[in-house]
Amino acid sequence: MKFGEGHNSGERQTDLRGQAVLDAMGLLDEVESAQFERAFRDAPPSVQADLRAVQAAVAVDPAFLADGEPSPDLRLKTLARVMTAVERQEVQFAPIAQIGRTAARAERHSVRSIDANELVEQAMELSALRKDVERFTRSSYYWRAAAIALTAALTVALVFQVTTSQLALRITQYALGSATPAQVFEAMGHPGAVRFFEKASFVRGVAGDGGSASIAVDLASKKSLMLAIGLTAGSQYKLQHRSDTGFSTDLATFVAQRGIWGVEFEKGAELIDTGTLVLLDSAGNVVMTS
Amino acid sequence: MDPVEQQDWLLMQRVGHGDEAAMSELYDRFVGLVYKASKQVLTSRAEAEDAVQESFVRLWQTADRFDPNRAKLVTWVMLITRRHLIDRLRRKGARPEQLGLDSSVDFLGPVQEVVPEPGGDHDLEVLRRRIAELPELQRVVIERTYLQGFTLREVSEQLGAPLGTVKSALSRGLGRLRDRLASDNKENGQDSSA
Numbered sequence: 001m002k003f004g005e006g007h008n009s010g011e012r013q014t015d016l017r018g019q020a021v022l023d024a025m026g027l028l029d030e031v032e033s034a035q036f037e038r039a040f041r042d043a044p045p046s047v048q049a050d051l052r053a054v055q056a057a058v059a060v061d062p063a064f065l066a067d068g069e070p071s072p073d074l075r076l077k078t079l080a081r082v083m084t085a086v087e088r089q090e091v092q093f094a095p096i097a098q099i100g101r102t103a104a105r106a107e108r109h110s111v112r113s114i115d116a117n118e119l120v121e122q123a124m125e126l127s128a129l130r131k132d133v134e135r136f137t138r139s140s141y142y143w144r145a146a147a148i149a150l151t152a153a154l155t156v157a158l159v160f161q162v163t164t165s166q167l168a169l170r171i172t173q174y175a176l177g178s179a180t181p182a183q184v185f186e187a188m189g190h191p192g193a194v195r196f197f198e199k200a201s202f203v204r205g206v207a208g209d210g211g212s213a214s215i216a217v218d219l220a221s222k223k224s225l226m227l228a229i230g231l232t233a234g235s236q237y238k239l240q241h242r243s244d245t246g247f248s249t250d251l252a253t254f255v256a257q258r259g260i261w262g263v264e265f266e267k268g269a270e271l272i273d274t275g276t277l278v279l280l281d282s283a284g285n286v287v288m289t290s
Numbered sequence: 291m292d293p294v295e296q297q298d299w300l301l302m303q304r305v306g307h308g309d310e311a312a313m314s315e316l317y318d319r320f321v322g323l324v325y326k327a328s329k330q331v332l333t334s335r336a337e338a339e340d341a342v343q344e345s346f347v348r349l350w351q352t353a354d355r356f357d358p359n360r361a362k363l364v365t366w367v368m369l370i371t372r373r374h375l376i377d378r379l380r381r382k383g384a385r386p387e388q389l390g391l392d393s394s395v396d397f398l399g400p401v402q403e404v405v406p407e408p409g410g411d412h413d414l415e416v417l418r419r420r421i422a423e424l425p426e427l428q429r430v431v432i433e434r435t436y437l438q439g440f441t442l443r444e445v446s447e448q449l450g451a452p453l454g455t456v457k458s459a460l461s462r463g464l465g466r467l468r469d470r471l472a473s474d475n476k477e478n479g480q481d482s483s484a
Contacts, residue, residue, distance in 0.1 A: 018461045022442075024365055026372030027460060029441040040360070052361055059323070059368035063464075063471035066329035066413035070321055074339050078317055079310065081343045082350050086308035244355045246348055246373040 013047060016040075017054050024055035025064070030247045030271075196225045196264075206277050208288035213279060215239070215272055222269040224251070228279070228288070231256035236282040241268055243275040295358035302363070306353030317346060320367045327371050330413050331379065331437060341378060345371040379439030420470055421463075428463030431456055 019036045022028050028036060040051060058064075197203070200216035207213075211230020218224070226239060235256055241249045251272075252265035279288035291299065304312035324345050328338040348370050356366050421432050430449070434440040442460065446453040 018457075021464060022457065022460060024369060024372075025436070025464065026369055026376050027435050027442065029443055032442065037360075052365070055365040055369075056362045059362075059365045061468055063468040064330060065323065065326035066417075068326065068329060068335075068413070070325040070339055070342060071335075074321070074325075074342060075314075075317060077339075078321070078343045078346050079313060082313050082347050083308070083310055085347050086350065090308070242351075244352060246352055246370045248377050 013050070016043065016047065016051060020051045020054045021058050024058040026246075030243060030249070033245065033247075196223075200225075202273055204272055204277065204290060206279055206288040206290045208279070208286070211288055213288055215277065217269050217272050219269055223264060223266050224269055224272060225262060225264050226252065227260070227262040228256070229260050231259050231261055232281075233258050237287070238280045239263075239265070240278050240280055241271045241275055242278060243271075247275075291358055295362075298363040299356065299358045302353045302356040302366075305350055308350070313346070313350065316349065316367075320364070323364070323368060324371045327368060328375060330417055331375055333414060341371075341375060344378075345374050348374050376435075376439040379437065420467060420474075423470070424463050424466055427451075427455075427459045428466065431459045432463045432467070435460060 016036075016039055019028070019032075019039070023033060023036050040048060043051070196218065197214075197216045199218055199220075201219040203214050203216045205212060205214050208230075211228060213226050213228035215224055215226045228237075231237065233256060237254055237256060238250055239252045241247075241251055243249075249268055249271060251268045252263055254261070254263040277290040278286045281287050301312055301315060305316055321342065325338060325342050328341040328345070329335070332338045332341055349367060352370055356363065361369070418433075418437070421429055421437075423429075424432065427449075431442075431445055434445045434448070435442060440448070442453060442456050446456045449456065
C-alpha cells in the first residue's frame with residue numbers, strides 16, 4: 001500500500017510523526033533511522049513538509065533544553081578546536097608531489113572507494129620496477145588476493161603521505177617480490193589471513209601517520225579481518241565506524257602485540273563500506289582513518 | 291529550495307571546506323541550543339562546554355551531508371549534537387549487560403541524593419525528577435535512552451519487551467515530558483510576573 005492510500009493513512013502519518021520525533025532526538029539506531037529515511041523519501045511532499053516542521057519544533061523544544069548560556073570564552077575555544085581538526089586533516093591527506101601520476105590520481109579519486117585493480121596498478125607504479133609488474137601479472141590467484149590486500153593498505157598509506165616505516169617497506173617488498181602469500185601474512189602476524197583475504201567480499205583501507213590497515217570483509221559469514229601496520233606493541237586500539245549522519249559504532253577493540261597485527265571480528269560487516277572508519281588509540285585519538 | 295534553505299546549504303558547504311568565517315556564523319546561530327541540549331544531560335558546565343566543542347567539530351565533519359530538502363538546518367545541528375551526546379553518555383556510563391525493569395533506579399542512584407554543583411547539574415537533576423514522575427515503563431525507557439545512551443534495541447533486549455512497545459513508551463514519555471515542562475514554564479512565568 002502506498003502512503004496516503006486506504007483507510008490507515010492517518011495512522012501511518014501519526015506513526016511517522018512519532019518516528020520523526022525520535023529521529024530528531026537522535027534516539028533511533030542506525031537501522032531504524034535508515035528505515036525512517038526511506039519512509040520520508042517515499043512520503044508525499046505535504047507529509048515531508050509536515051515531518052520537517054515536526055522535527056524542527058522538537059529541535060528547539062524547551063522541554064529538552066536546559067537554561068543558561070555558555071561562557072563567553074567558549075566561542076574562541078570552539079573555533080580553535082574546529083580549525084585545529086581542519087588543519088590536521090589537511091596535513092594528513094596532502095598528496096605526495098613526488099609520486100607524480102599517483103598523486104594526481106589520488107587527488108581525483110576518493111579514498112572511500114578504493115578500486116583494487118587501480119591500487120594494484122598504483123603499487124606497480126610505486127615500485128617502478130618493470131620486472132615486478134611482470135611477476136605480478138603471472139602470479140597465482142592466491143598470490144594476487146594477498147597482494148591486493150596488502151597494496152590496498154600500503155598504497156593508501158603511501159599515496160596520502162604517511163610515514164613509510166622500514167617495516168612497511170619490507171612488507172611492500174614481500175608483496176611485490178618473491179615471497180609467498182603465507183610468508184607475507186606470517187610476517188604480519190596472521191598466517192591464516194591468506195584464505196580470509198582470498199574469499200573477502202571487499203577490502204577497505206585506513207591510514208594515518210606511520211601506519212595503515214586493510215579491513216577485509218566476508219559478507220557471507222559477516223566476519224571481517226583487519227591487518228594493520230605501524231601499531232605500537234602493547235597498546236590498545238579500537239576500530240570504529242562513523243556514519244555520515246553522526247552515528248558511531250565500535251567494531252573491534254584489541255591489544256596489538258606487535259607493530260603489525262591482525263584482528264578478526266564479527267560486528268558491522270554491513271557498515272564497513274559506508275561512512276568513515278577510524279582506528280582510535282586508548283586515549284580516543286584517531287590514529288588512522290579512511 | 292527557498293532562499294533561506296539555499297543560504298543554509300551554502301553556509302554548510304563553506305563549513306565543510308573549513309571556512310572559519312562560516313564556522314563562526316554557525317556557532318553564533320546555534321551555540322545557545324547546542325549548549326542547552328548538552329547542559330541538560332551532562333553533569334557539569336565544563337563537560338557541557340566540552341561537548342559543545344566536539345559537536346561543532348562533528349558539524350564540520352558532516353557538513354557535506356546536510357540536505358535542506360530533508361531537514362532544516364536547526365534540525366540537522368541538533369541531531370548531530372544529540373547523537374554526539376548519546377555517544378558521550380555511552381562512553382562514560384557503566385553499562386550493565388542485563389538490566390531488568392527494577393534495576394534502573396539503583397543503577398542511577400536515588401534522585402534525592404544527587405547534590406548539584408554550583409551552576410552544575412541542577413538542570414539534570416530537575417530533568418531526572420520530572421522523568422521520575424512518569425509511568426514506570428516510560429521512565430525506564432527514557433532514563434536508559436536519553437540519559438544513558440542505550441539504543442532502543444538494547445533497552446528492548448534488557449526489558450524483554452518488543453521493540454515497538456519500547457518505542458511507543460519512549461514516544462509517550464517524551465510527549466508527557468514536553469507537556470509537563472511546558473506547563474511548569476507557564477506556571478513559573480505566572481509566578482515571576484506576580
